Amino acid sequence: MNRGMGWSLIRFWTFLVYIFMFLPVAVVVLLSFNASEFGAFPMSGLSFRWFVELARNEAILRAFQTSMILGALTALISTTIGVLASLALIRYKVPGQNLISTILIAPILVPEVVLAVALLLFLNALSINKSFALLLAGHVIFTLPFVILVVQARLVSIRRDVEEAAMSLGASPIQTFFSITLPLLLPAVLAGGLFAFTISFDDITGTLFWKPGGVETVPTQIFAMLRNSISPEINALGTVMIALTVGLPLLGLAIARRMSANSGG
Amino acid sequence: MTGPRGKAGTTLPLRKARDLSTVKLTDIEKRFGDYVAVHRMSLEMPEGGFVTLLGPSGCGKTTTLRMIAGLLDPTAGEIQIDGKRVNDVPIHKRNLGLVFQNYALFPHKTVADNIAFGLKYRGVGKSETAQKVKDALELVQLPHVAERYPRELSGGQQQRIALARSIVIEPDVLLLDEPLSALDANLREDMRVELKRIQERIGVTTVFVTHDQSEALAMSDQIVVMSAGRVEQMGAPQDVYNTPGSEFVARFLGASNIVEARCTARDETSIVLEAPDLGRIVIPADRGPQVNGTGPVKLVLRAEKLALSEDKPSDGVISHSARVETVDYQGQAARYFIRLGELQLQAINMIDTHPHGEGSEVSASFRPSDCTVLPA
Numbered sequence: 124m125n126r127g128m129g130w131s132l133i134r135f136w137t138f139l140v141y142i143f144m145f146l147p148v149a150v151v152v153l154l155s156f157n158a159s160e161f162g163a164f165p166m167s168g169l170s171f172r173w174f175v176e177l178a179r180n181e182a183i184l185r186a187f188q189t190s191m192i193l194g195a196l197t198a199l200i201s202t203t204i205g206v207l208a209s210l211a212l213i214r215y216k217v218p219g220q221n222l223i224s225t226i227l228i229a230p231i232l233v234p235e236v237v238l239a240v241a242l243l244l245f246l247n248a249l250s251i252n253k254s255f256a257l258l259l260a261g262h263v264i265f266t267l268p269f270v271i272l273v274v275q276a277r278l279v280s281i282r283r284d285v286e287e288a289a290m291s292l293g294a295s296p297i298q299t300f301f302s303i304t305l306p307l308l309l310p311a312v313l314a315g316g317l318f319a320f321t322i323s324f325d326d327i328t329g330t331l332f333w334k335p336g337g338v339e340t341v342p343t344q345i346f347a348m349l350r351n352s353i354s355p356e357i358n359a360l361g362t363v364m365i366a367l368t369v370g371l372p373l374l375g376l377a378i379a380r381r382m383s384a385n386s387g388g
Numbered sequence: 389m390t391g392p393r394g395k396a397g398t399t400l401p402l403r404k405a406r407d408l409s410t411v412k413l414t415d416i417e418k419r420f421g422d423y424v425a426v427h428r429m430s431l432e433m434p435e436g437g438f439v440t441l442l443g444p445s446g447c448g449k450t451t452t453l454r455m456i457a458g459l460l461d462p463t464a465g466e467i468q469i470d471g472k473r474v475n476d477v478p479i480h481k482r483n484l485g486l487v488f489q490n491y492a493l494f495p496h497k498t499v500a501d502n503i504a505f506g507l508k509y510r511g512v513g514k515s516e517t518a519q520k521v522k523d524a525l526e527l528v529q530l531p532h533v534a535e536r537y538p539r540e541l542s543g544g545q546q547q548r549i550a551l552a553r554s555i556v557i558e559p560d561v562l563l564l565d566e567p568l569s570a571l572d573a574n575l576r577e578d579m580r581v582e583l584k585r586i587q588e589r590i591g592v593t594t595v596f597v598t599h600d601q602s603e604a605l606a607m608s609d610q611i612v613v614m615s616a617g618r619v620e621q622m623g624a625p626q627d628v629y630n631t632p633g634s635e636f637v638a639r640f641l642g643a644s645n646i647v648e649a650r651c652t653a654r655d656e657t658s659i660v661l662e663a664p665d666l667g668r669i670v671i672p673a674d675r676g677p678q679v680n681g682t683g684p685v686k687l688v689l690r691a692e693k694l695a696l697s698e699d700k701p702s703d704g705v706i707s708h709s710a711r712v713e714t715v716d717y718q719g720q721a722a723r724y725f726i727r728l729g730e731l732q733l734q735a736i737n738m739i740d741t742h743p744h745g746e747g748s749e750v751s752a753s754f755r756p757s758d759c760t761v762l763p764a
Contacts, residue, residue: 284492287459288550290479291486292506292557299480302505306496 148365155358173359183360186344190324193255193340197262197323198316204263205270205315206308210300213278228272230265238265239332253335261333262323269322270315277311278304310379317375321368409470409560409593410435411456416465418451425451427617428465433595434609438587440596442604443614444640449597450565452614456595457563458482469560480509485554485562485592489569491546493538499525499549500534506557524552527586544575551583555590562587562594568603580606601641605629613637631675631760632688638760643691643723645733648764651676651685659761663687665729669706669756676761684764693758694735696724696750707753712744728752 158168177183211217212224230238242261243253251257281304289299305312327342334343341364345357411433418426426448433439441449454460456467458479467474474482493502503521512520525531528548538546547567554562567583568576584607587594598604604611605625612622613636621633632638635646649663659676661669669687679685695705696712708728716723722743724735735752744750 282490282492284488284490285494287457287479288486288488288492288553289494289505291457291482291484291563292553293480293483293509294505295478295480298509303494 151358151361152365154355155362157355157358160355173355174363176356177359177363180356182339183341183344183356186339186341189338190340190342193259193262194320194324196259197266198320200259200263201266201270201319202274202312202316205267205274206305206312208267209271209274209278210304213275214283228268231268235265235326235328239329242329243332253333255335255338258330258333258335258338261329262319262326265326265329266319266322269318273315273318274308274311277308281307310382313375313382314379317372321372324364325368410468411439411561411593411595412468412471413452413456414466414468416452416455416462416467418448418455418460419463425617426455426462429617429619430465431612431619431622433593435593436591437609438584438594438596438607439610439612440598440604440608441612441614442598442601442640443620444599446616447614448617449599449614451617453563453565453595453597456561457484457486483557483560485557485559487547487550487554487562487564487567489566491538491543491550491570493546493550493553495538497537498534499530499536499538499541502538502549503553503556505553510557520556524556527555527589528552529582543571544579547571547579548582551586555586555592559592562592564594564596566598567596569598569600576603583607605641613640615640630690632762633678635686635688635762638688638762643734643736645689645691645694647687647689647731647733649685649687649761651679651682651761654679654681661685661687661761665731666706666708669759671756671759671761675757675759678763679761680763686762686764688760688762689733689754689758691723691734691736694733694752694754696726696735696737696744696752698744698748698750700751705753705755707751710750710752712746712748712750715743715746717743726750726752 154164154166155173156169156171157166158170158172159166208223208227212220217223239261242257242264246253246257285307286299286303289303290296294302324340325342326340327346330340330343331346334340339347341360345360348354348357411431413429413431415428415430416426417424417428429448429452431439441452443449451460455462456469458474458477462475469482493499494505497505500521503524504517507517507520521534522531525534528551530545530548530552533541533545533549538549541549547570551567564583568579571579580603596604596607608625610622611625611628613620613628615636621628621637623633628637629641632641632644638644638646647663647666649661649666649669651659652662652668653660654673654676657673659671659673659679661671663669666687676685696710700707710726710728710733712724713727713732714725716725717739719739721736721738724737724744726733726735733752
């Protein structure tokens with residue numbers, strides 16, 4: 124009896140935690156379909172009008188485009204550098220290996236504000252102006268650790284003798300990389316790329332510091348719009364972003380799982 | 389009765405006699421920092437031969453194999469394959485077959501694509517590749533697995549595919565790095581026979597690395613026993629086994645009794661020993677080629693050459709009474725630890741019906757010509 128009571132309490136508590144975590148998100152999603160002018164309850168009807176408004180909002184569309192390009196470039200550059208760095212650190216004896224590895228992972232540990240200011244000051248000292256390239260560089264710096272962690276973990280599990288076998292059969296080191304190592308690494312490369320994209324797409328702190336004037340990403344655009352008023356459009360934008368940042372990694376994970384199942388783990 | 393240049397079905401990837409290669413190592417040495425993994429080693433492997441590098445882990449056998457493969461660069465010395473120096477030839481241009489302990493199949497490719505991998509870099513056409521893959525699968529007796537993935541095969545099957553993949557390219561030399569060690573005991577013995585059969589059939593010069601003495605004895609034309617980066621002894625399996633050239637070899641191969649003795653006389657035909665508890669023993673001179681003069685020596689007697697019996701033994705043998713201390717019953721044979729005066733010796737004898745009991749008095753006898761004498 125007592126035990127039944129305990130379990131009920133635990134269930135109830137768990138339920139409360141979930142409510143606390145997801146209710147705000149649910150409210151945003153729900154209100155984005157609200158027909159009323161005001162982003163508040165009670166809802167006056169179901170409507171897609173805010174999504175339509177969103178699609179007509181030039182500033183948001185521009186921000187969306189910027190975010191997509193920025194995210195895609197960040198993912199591309201981060202995975203390329205990440206794969207190369209992981210290969211060097213795992214497959215070759217590099218002097219100061221541990222130090223390099225730590226430095227590459229460090230951006231995760233440093234508070235983002237500190238990193239953001241540091242990069243800005245550094246470039247000021249070199250009298251380099253803020254630019255899209257700088258913004259991209261910043262995003263690469265703090266998405267790189269995630270890519271490296273994911274790729275390294277996978278690379279460790281790819282046996283060296285598989286690559287040696289390929290070379291003994293006549294494949295040059297570069298041919299071996301493209302025909303053996305990279306296909307086996309692909310799930311991790313994709314996962315790393317998606318991580319990078321999502322983190323970049325989602326980032327606001329660094330972006331606020333680094334973005335050149337006139338350039339807005341989706342998060343900074345939302346931030347700017349919130350300063351004026353809470354428009355229901357923002358709820359719609361929030362819903363789109365949730366769909367994107369939750370959906371993409373899930374999709375990537377599913378693809379990665381399929382692929383690693385095919386390549387034997 | 390297939391010789392190294394054996395002939396078989398016409399389509400199999402057979403090598404012709406003129407293609408057989410030799411491997412020659414001249415004073416090769418490998419250092420890792422201050423650690424010397426292989427000390428100035430010279431070795432010539434006969435064409436078409438099956439040479440085994442045998443030794444405990446850390447003896448330098450795998451390092452030597454990896455130097456032949458081109459996966460490691462020797463610190464000094466020269467490696468020749470087929471009379472050509474290959475020190476500066478990278479692995480992918482050496483035309484070698486390499487088989488690893490853990491198979492190292494490409495997990496993302498089918499069995500057929502695994503086998504075809506090396507052919508791709510040799511400009512072999514599509515239909516010819518298909519034919520060669522089929523022949524290779526038949527050679528390893530797995531004709532029906534072409535479309536499967538490696539993970540769908542058992543360990544033994546995977547190793548056969550790895551072997552097929554390495555021989556389909558018709559390598560100059562086949563290098564086997566403990567290929568049977570990951571398999572379980574029964575399968576290992578089957579694969580041992582199978583591997584030897586395939587090697588004889590295609591006649592490729594083969595270097596086999598193992599720490600397992602029974603594999604080495606069963607498969608090799610020549611055994612190279614290594615210890616601490618040096619060659620201890622090389623020769624045909626029965627020569628290495630029957631006439632160990634060093635105490636290490638005597639201990640590593642089979643079970644041996646090693647008794648400290650003194651050589652009191654030596655001439656052209658015999659060596660006279662004086663050993664505690666065993667008395668005076670006259671041994672044929674060819675059983676101790678390394679013993680030059682009188683002085684302390686070591687007497688090596690294989691455990692299975694020491695016969696225990698309850699009756700008085702026949703003439704021509706040396707016999708002492710001894711007491712059985714421990715019996716390690718192994719079914720068709722037993723390993724006895726016996727006390728002979730101050731000496732503790734071991735004997736491995738076939739069992740007729742019952743092993744000798746512990747504590748029983750027996751006569752332990754051996755022929756002087758079964759002993760080996762080594763310098764102390």
